[in-house]
Amino acid sequence: MGYSVRAIADSELVDWVSAMHTAFHSSSSADEVARFRVDARQQDVYRTLASFDDQGRVVGTYESFTAQLTLPGVEACLPANAVTSVSVLPTHHRRGLLRRMIGEDLQAAKERGEAASILIAAEYPIYGRFGFGPSTEQVEYRLQTAHAKFLAQASGSVELVSAERMREVAPTVFDAVRRTCPGQIDRHAIRWDVRLGLRPAPWRGEHETLRCAIYTPSSGEAPTGYVLYRVKADWRNHVPGGRAEVEELMALDGDAYLGLWRYCAELDLVSEVTAELRRVYEPLPWLLADARKAVQELSRSDFLWLRPLDTARLLETRRYATADRVVIEVDDPLGLSGGRFALEGGPDGAQCRDTTESADLRLGVSVLGAIALGGNDLGAIAAAGRVEQCTPGATGRVARMFAWPSAPWCSTFF
Numbered sequence: 062m063g064y065s066v067r068a069i070a071d072s073e074l075v076d077w078v079s080a081m082h083t084a085f086h087s088s089s090s091a092d093e094v095a096r097f098r099v100d101a102r103q104q105d106v107y108r109t110l111a112s113f114d115d116q117g118r119v120v121g122t123y124e125s126f127t128a129q130l131t132l133p134g135v136e137a138c139l140p141a142n143a144v145t146s147v148s149v150l151p152t153h154h155r156r157g158l159l160r161r162m163i164g165e166d167l168q169a170a171k172e173r174g175e176a177a178s179i180l181i182a183a184e185y186p187i188y189g190r191f192g193f194g195p196s197t198e199q200v201e202y203r204l205q206t207a208h209a210k211f212l213a214q215a216s217g218s219v220e221l222v223s224a225e226r227m228r229e230v231a232p233t234v235f236d237a238v239r240r241t242c243p244g245q246i247d248r249h250a251i252r253w254d255v256r257l258g259l260r261p262a263p264w265r266g267e268h269e270t271l272r273c274a275i276y277t278p279s280s281g282e283a284p285t286g287y288v289l290y291r292v293k294a295d296w297r298n299h300v301p302g303g304r305a306e307v308e309e310l311m312a313l314d315g316d317a318y319l320g321l322w323r324y325c326a327e328l329d330l331v332s333e334v335t336a337e338l339r340r341v342y343e344p345l346p347w348l349l350a351d352a353r354k355a356v357q358e359l360s361r362s363d364f365l366w367l368r369p370l371d372t373a374r375l376l377e378t379r380r381y382a383t384a385d386r387v388v389i390e391v392d393d394p395l396g397l398s399g400g401r402f403a404l405e406g407g408p409d410g411a412q413c414r415d416t417t418e419s420a421d422l423r424l425g426v427s428v429l430g431a432i433a434l435g436g437n438d439l440g441a442i443a444a445a446g447r448v449e450q451c452t453p454g455a456t457g458r459v460a461r462m463f464a465w466p467s468a469p470w471c472s473t474f475f
């Protein structure tokens with residue numbers, strides 16, 4: 062059977078959505094979702110690929126868009142090719158259709174000048190072969206309110222606000238946080254509208270009401286944090302045991318962070334607060350007298366995967382924890398971003414150039430993706446045999462350069 066891969070025409074969007082829904086086992090209406098994608102998201106059909114069978118039916122889907130990705134270092138951002146909506150019908154999978162779609166898209170992204178590609182993998186084993194490495198982790202926490210004795214009190218105040226008011230506050234706070242946090246990406250206006258319920262989304266089911274609260278410092282200046290949450294009420298034997306689910310909590314400083322977490326922990330009729338898509342080293346336990354009893358990690362997993370497309374630019378844009386000069390050889394089976402690179406970098410800046418010098422370290426492009434945002438311990442990856450050290454001590458030097466004091470964190474699902 063002959064297959065073709067190309068960008069879809071506007072008229073093919075409903076079929077495209079329908080195929081994706083089948084592959085993802087989604088029951089949402091393809092018509093409504095397609096309309097939403099055109100009207101609200103203004104989906105770029107130029108970057109919406111499909112695989113077609115020999116009768117012109119859509120059997121595979123793929124979409125990409127440009128996102129601003131934060132790298133380690135103050136305001137070190139880079140346009141990245143963000144990949145989403147990847148699917149192949151179960152009747153046509155394992156015939157190389159994803160390989161064809163991703164091959165075309167990564168090549169196009171490189172030609173557009175995007176130095177990296179990012180995605181959230183539905184399953185861990187899919188994307189390593191295409192040069193992606195797991196670069197951030199996400200944790201779901203549970204705070205048991207009965208044990209949440211805070212060591213300090215915030216000085217500002219928390220105020221419940223409307224979704225419209227939150228729409229004014231949250232993007233500014235989020236943007237300031239994400240610009241300094243490696244792994245975060247920018248958010249388009251439509252994502253805020255949908256998240257806050259200001260624009261109906263066809264896939265949105267029945268949920269508890271979204272509550273919006275903002276934190277204002279005692280100085281009375283602009284809000285420095287916000288929390289979005291829903292409460293699932295629960296009563297057993299006439300004892301209240303509700304669960305507050307934090308959809309997002311963002312703070313510009315420690316005072317706002319403390320104030321917002323205390324607010325959540327002190328909600329009446331709530332016995333636990335859960336929060337997912339949080340970072341690995343969350344300050345929350347350090348606010349508490351008995352973190353062991355009060356806070357549990359409910360789950361922890363890889364989240365954002367990164368694939369270098371322009372190795373020199375990617376490595377040059379970020380900053381490094383220690384100043385050093387190393388030659389790294391990158392092996393890229395897809396031939397997009399491999400080669401030998403002389404990297405000289407430190408906390409204040411970096412330069413990276415192609416070189417013919419002999420390498421200090423050899424690694425695969427997916428391993429480079431895994432450490433590019435400052436997460437993952439290169440020593441552990443080397444201990445697993447995934448790195449070849451050519452100069453004594455090189456693994457440790459590169460590990461110390463690439464590691465970043467704050468673990469990378471992406472809190473946007475796409």
Ligand SMILES: CC(C)(COP(=O)(O)OP(=O)(O)OC[C@H]1O[C@@H](n2cnc3c(N)ncnc32)[C@H](O)[C@@H]1OP(=O)(O)O)[C@@H](O)C(=O)NCCC(=O)NCCS
Pocket residue numbers: 084085146147148149150153154155156157158159160161181182183184186187190
């Ligand atoms: C994941 C999916 C898109 C793969 O599409 P596909 O057309 O079957 O992939 P390909 O045939 O191009 O496979 C390329 C390689 O990846 C492997 N692979 C593909 N999907 C895999 C999976 N889910 N687990 C493990 N390996 C996988 C194939 O075995 C093949 O390996 P090879 O190169 O050694 O031969 C498809 O199975 C799917 O739609 N799954 C459900 C939705 C989903 O999970 N989408 C991903 C969202 S991030």
